[in-house]
Amino acid sequence: MAARRREMRIMISTGHLGTAPSGPESFRAAIDTMPDYLVADGGSSDPGPVYLGNNSVLGQFVEDELELFLVESRKRGIPLIIGSAGDSGSNHGVDETVRQLREIAERHRIPKFRIGWFHSEVPGAAVAARIAGGERLPGLGGFPDLTAEEALAATRIVAVAGVEPFIKLLDDGCDVIVGGRCGDVCFTAAPCIRAGYPAALAYHMGKMIECASLVAEPFMGKEAIIGTISDEDILVTPFHPGQRVTVASAAGHSMYERETPFFEHMLGGVLDMRECRYEEVDGRSTRISGARFIPDDPLTVKLEGARKVGERYMGIAAIRDPQVIRHLDAAIEWSRSASARTFRGVEYELHYHVFGRDGVLKDLEPRRDAVPHEVCIVIEGLAQTDTVAHKLVDFATRMFFLARIPDSKGSSGLAACTKQTMRSSPGFVWNVNHTMTLRDPMELFPTHVAEAGV
Amino acid sequence: MPRLHELAKTIRSKNAGVNQVTFDVIFPTREAYRRVVESGVLGREAVARIYRIPPERISDHVQFDLANAIKFTIYRERPSGSPGDWDTLGCQFYGPLVDVDVP
Numbered sequence: 001m002a003a004r005r006r007e008m009r010i011m012i013s014t015g016h017l018g019t020a021p022s023g024p025e026s027f028r029a030a031i032d033t034m035p036d037y038l039v040a041d042g043g044s045s046d047p048g049p050v051y052l053g054n055n056s057v058l059g060q061f062v063e064d065e066l067e068l069f070l071v072e073s074r075k076r077g078i079p080l081i082i083g084s085a086g087d088s089g090s091n092h093g094v095d096e097t098v099r100q101l102r103e104i105a106e107r108h109r110i111p112k113f114r115i116g117w118f119h120s121e122v123p124g125a126a127v128a129a130r131i132a133g134g135e136r137l138p139g140l141g142g143f144p145d146l147t148a149e150e151a152l153a154a155t156r157i158v159a160v161a162g163v164e165p166f167i168k169l170l171d172d173g174c175d176v177i178v179g180g181r182c183g184d185v186c187f188t189a190a191p192c193i194r195a196g197y198p199a200a201l202a203y204h205m206g207k208m209i210e211c212a213s214l215v216a217e218p219f220m221g222k223e224a225i226i227g228t229i230s231d232e233d234i235l236v237t238p239f240h241p242g243q244r245v246t247v248a249s250a251a252g253h254s255m256y257e258r259e260t261p262f263f264e265h266m267l268g269g270v271l272d273m274r275e276c277r278y279e280e281v282d283g284r285s286t287r288i289s290g291a292r293f294i295p296d297d298p299l300t301v302k303l304e305g306a307r308k309v310g311e312r313y314m315g316i317a318a319i320r321d322p323q324v325i326r327h328l329d330a331a332i333e334w335s336r337s338a339s340a341r342t343f344r345g346v347e348y349e350l351h352y353h354v355f356g357r358d359g360v361l362k363d364l365e366p367r368r369d370a371v372p373h374e375v376c377i378v379i380e381g382l383a384q385t386d387t388v389a390h391k392l393v394d395f396a397t398r399m400f401f402l403a404r405i406p407d408s409k410g411s412s413g414l415a416a417c418t419k420q421t422m423r424s425s426p427g428f429v430w431n432v433n434h435t436m437t438l439r440d441p442m443e444l445f446p447t448h449v450a451e452a453g454v
Numbered sequence: 455m456p457r458l459h460e461l462a463k464t465i466r467s468k469n470a471g472v473n474q475v476t477f478d479v480i481f482p483t484r485e486a487y488r489r490v491v492e493s494g495v496l497g498r499e500a501v502a503r504i505y506r507i508p509p510e511r512i513s514d515h516v517q518f519d520l521a522n523a524i525k526f527t528i529y530r531e532r533p534s535g536s537p538g539d540w541d542t543l544g545c546q547f548y549g550p551l552v553d554v555d556v557p
Contacts, residue, residue: 114535
């Protein structure tokens with residue numbers, strides 16, 4: 001007699017917690033089917049290095065989403081797992097998320113539950129010591145090998161965790177788990193692997209559902225979906241009535257945000273999707289099988305680090321005079337050289353974003369030579385102090401108003417600059433994007449458990 | 455001559471890691487997909503020409519038959535979100551592809 005087919009169902013309604021609210025109807029419809037877990041991706045490296053470096057929060061709906069997830073999951077006894085908390089998975093992001101969840105639990109008088117979390121930060125000095133000890137840390141995406149100097153210069157470094165810290169916290173009996181930086185597939189794969197489902201299917205399901213409704217068509221963000229894993233395959237089902245997961249949408253999603261549609265690396269190994277099979281079922285879901293998992297030996301972990309460049313301001317200059325637009329490069333050069341003279345000996349950076357010409361694409365813009373009828377120039381400037389950055393950007397912006405352009409007929413100001421120079425976030429760059437070997441998948445990810453609720 | 459916009463279902467670009475942007479052009483039918491593949495307008499050399507980059511900046515270029523998709527990935531000039539980069543997510547890099555003529 002064949003063994004009864006067993007299944008585990010995992011629900012997700014957001015691919016980036018807090019940027020916009022989860023669609024309430026599909027959330028309700030999905031959670032009312034009593035999934036085994038509710039999961040959410042709290043962030044990634046996608047928003048840029050500022051969020052990691054500056055511990056800042058991107059989403060304006062984080063609190064609302066945490067409230068929805070905690071209240072609805074606790075009401076039904078469904079464990080909640082959040083990965084890469086606080087946009088970057090920094091320790092601050094994790095601790096803030098735990099604090100918010102505790103407050104929400106008290107406010108809603110949620111009965112006592114166990115909350116667990118893990119941190120992912122790695123001190124730059126620890127990374128530098130490994131390099132000083134002769135270890136090579138190869139770069140990803142075209143980065144050269146990491147130097148000890150660069151590791152020490154990083155404002156903050158996080159390691160990207162695998163499934164293990166989540167499994168540890170589930171073993172510890174946690175009802176709610178807040179993860180530091182982790183692979184996007186791991187908060188979903190962890191409970192599946194812990195329950196004994198094949199790792200390849202578990203990771204592949206993590207990949208298919210990590211962005212919630214983006215795996216379905218037509219395009220809709222923040223709608224709930226459920227991934228169902230069995231010992232043979234996974235099934236992805238949307239809960240917005242207007243969406244379907246099709247072979248095309250699922251296969252299309254498997255290549256989203258990845259260099260290749262065929263492989264996905266995470267701490268522990270590589271998911272090989274070359275032999276995957278997709279099949280539409282029940283008019284709205286797609287069943288997927290055939291992924292393989294190749295374990296790494298030795299284990300390698302990805303490190304992400306951000307280094308501060310300086311304080312940053314932005315100014316806006318708009319130009320309508322065709323004679324100035326015809327000599328735009330001269331106008332920019334005027335601002336640049338005048339700044340160089342005025343801020344001689346000062347460490348600074350200036351960047352000119354010329355919207356209407358090549359503001360988005362820069363050197364990649366094929367139509368850079370087309371002459372627009374008006375342009376907007378955003379002047380981005382950085383310096384070591386707030387005062388100097390402000391003065392620098394105000395000056396560089398003013399230099400468009402005062403540009404000296406050959407044969408210009410205007411004598412009242414050559415750029416419209418009505419708005420004040422604006423303070424922006426400090427500037428950061430990604431300076432660590434590397435891999436490092438590990439003996440133990442838990443060694444960088446300390447876990448903590450506490451009681452929450454009333 | 456139709457433009458890519460008329461033949462494709464999806465034309466998108468997005469970060470693939472912090473130093474690369476990946477482009478997905480997905481077609482609704484096998485025929486449209488094959489037509490664009492065979493025309494060469496999204497081939498490795500053509501893409502390098504469109505974006506005015508040396509072919510070495512294209513790190514990967516594949517045809518993904520299962521999804522009727524052409525996918526290629528380029529290195530950024532500087533990592534995403536650095537000062538001087540405006541498109542932190544890489545989500546508007548696909549712009550110049552939309553109006554590409556397809557013979």
